[in-house]
Amino acid sequence: MQSSTRDDKPLYGKVAVVTGASSGIGAAISRQLAAAGAKVAMAARRENLLKKIQDEISKEGGAALAVRCDVTNRAEVKELIQHTESTLGPVDILVNNAGIWVIRCMKNLHEEEWDQQVDVNIKGVLNCIGAVISGMCERKRGHIVNMSSQSGKTPLVGIAVYTGSKFFVEGMSRTLRQEVCKDGVRVTCIQPGEVETPGFARYLMTMEDEQVAVVTGASCGIGAAISRQLAAAGAKVAMAARRVNLLKEIQDDISKEGGVALAVKCDVTNRAEVKELIQHTESTLGPVDILVNNAGIWVIRCMKNLHEEEWDQQVDVNIKGVLNCIGAVISGMCERKRGHIVNMSSENGMKPAVGFAVYTGSKFFVEGMSRTLRQEVCKDGVRVTCIQPGDVETPGLATTLTTMDDEQCKQLYTYPFPYPVLEPEVIAQTVLYAVTTPDHVAVNEILVQPREGPL
Numbered sequence: 001m002q003s004s005t006r007d008d009k010p011l012y013g014k015v016a017v018v019t020g021a022s023s024g025i026g027a028a029i030s031r032q033l034a035a036a037g038a039k040v041a042m043a044a045r046r047e048n049l050l051k052k053i054q055d056e057i058s059k060e061g062g063a064a065l066a067v068r069c070d071v072t073n074r075a076e077v078k079e080l081i082q083h084t085e086s087t088l089g090p091v092d093i094l095v096n097n098a099g100i101w102v103i104r105c106m107k108n109l110h111e112e113e114w115d116q117q118v119d120v121n122i123k124g125v126l127n128c129i130g131a132v133i134s135g136m137c138e139r140k141r142g143h144i145v146n147m148s149s150q151s152g153k154t155p156l157v158g159i160a161v162y163t164g165s166k167f168f169v170e171g172m173s174r175t176l177r178q179e180v181c182k183d184g185v186r187v188t189c190i191q192p193g194e195v196e197t198p199g200f201a202r203y204l205m206t207m208e209d210e211q212v213a214v215v216t217g218a219s220c221g222i223g224a225a226i227s228r229q230l231a232a233a234g235a236k237v238a239m240a241a242r243r244v245n246l247l248k249e250i251q252d253d254i255s256k257e258g259g260v261a262l263a264v265k266c267d268v269t270n271r272a273e274v275k276e277l278i279q280h281t282e283s284t285l286g287p288v289d290i291l292v293n294n295a296g297i298w299v300i301r302c303m304k305n306l307h308e309e310e311w312d313q314q315v316d317v318n319i320k321g322v323l324n325c326i327g328a329v330i331s332g333m334c335e336r337k338r339g340h341i342v343n344m345s346s347e348n349g350m351k352p353a354v355g356f357a358v359y360t361g362s363k364f365f366v367e368g369m370s371r372t373l374r375q376e377v378c379k380d381g382v383r384v385t386c387i388q389p390g391d392v393e394t395p396g397l398a399t400t401l402t403t404m405d406d407e408q409c410k411q412l413y414t415y416p417f418p419y420p421v422l423e424p425e426v427i428a429q430t431v432l433y434a435v436t437t438p439d440h441v442a443v444n445e446i447l448v449q450p451r452e453g454p455l
């Protein structure tokens, strides 16, 4: 069995187990992980299909192992992991992809189908986690990726038991994440919409053609990282903020790297300035393909302390500023039948946090508006993505946490954090991933947090 020889591959030397690997998403995941340098144990009941994929991966210079396994059989799952570990090494990544669904209303009472879906989608996932979790925690390293579904978030007539099983995956995953986050183990849920398998092999994260992106809040922190990343991927980037001196420094850096960037002074709370930003961008770089609404501010202070001017500032930037930018690009994007709006939300768009009430409200606004806008423009060729970061090391984070004067909040939040937080580049990568997927693909939400700071 050949294994990856180049150690510049991101998963070089890692061992991955992928269930449901004989077709569809599981086969595509296996190929992608092998191409990234991992040694992949592919598990499914149809061993003949696995061996075909194994041969294809080997011809590409990858390392794959075909293992017949029915995930509903705990003994077979334990054998799968033992065989993998003795052949390839300790398991670093488990992808619980095996799953089945039947489209039939419950009132038609095909209870044996209920049992089958529970056995594969719930017990099968638990069997696999049970076989790897102790080893991962002992090694202080591991990643469990559970294939959930859009049905893990919203109900759909005819697939009640399937939906229930994916809600199980979501709930169990969120709890397991909290349990093992300090053991060096990460837990990720993937929530696909309809997927036409067989898979597609095009490598993501590269831009098909020169696209024009506008990034607000680009003078530092996450916005600066996004600008650099998009420019490096080939986009022409208009960077907007009030501190144009900082923008110009970043523009120079990008130019030295051979990229194309424009520094534009703009206060997103000023609608006229935003319209001028877009007009200048379109006349200089071309029609706007991507808008990244990144500019945002927050103040850590309990509402009862009544700093109402801070409330207004956060509403003006995080809500009105976002609306001003969308208002300046949405018609053009719909006319061109092409566009991508990326709204920088936050983990605080998903949960409350003492001291962040108005900020949290602004991010909940972003989430609700984005979900609705997405439905309005999805047939106009326009996509809307929300990025939901946990704590990210930026000037904003450092400033707000070190200048906090609210006693109640000072008891709650320490800085630096007791665990590693995210780098701005990590968030920039999520934006690049979302905007480089093919037009028919919509990455709607990406929640990315410090491993030890899960929701």
Ligand SMILES: NC(=O)C1=CN([C@@H]2O[C@H](COP(=O)(O)OP(=O)(O)OC[C@H]3O[C@@H](n4cnc5c(N)ncnc54)[C@H](OP(=O)(O)O)[C@@H]3O)[C@@H](O)[C@H]2O)C=CC1
Binding pocket: 216, 217, 218, 219, 220, 221, 222, 223, 240, 241, 242, 243, 244, 246, 266, 267, 268, 269, 293, 294, 295, 296, 297, 298, 317, 321, 344, 345, 346, 347, 388, 389, 390, 391, 392, 393, 394, 395, 396, 397
């Ligand atoms: N850091 C974190 O932990 C997290 C941040 N986020 C979100 O990420 C985004 C960026 O945060 P982060 O990089 O940390 O913040 P920073 O404070 O480091 O940077 C904020 C950026 O926004 C710009 N900005 C602020 N107000 C305005 C305005 N009125 N008009 C134009 N630009 C403005 C600033 O530029 P200038 O002052 O030059 O105008 C700066 O470039 C925000 O939306 C934030 O809510 C979400 C989750 C976590």
Ligand SMILES: N[C@@H](C=O)C(=O)O
Binding pocket: 298, 346, 347, 348, 389, 390, 391, 392, 397, 400
């Ligand atoms: N880290 C928060 C801002 O400080 C956020 O999650 O947005």
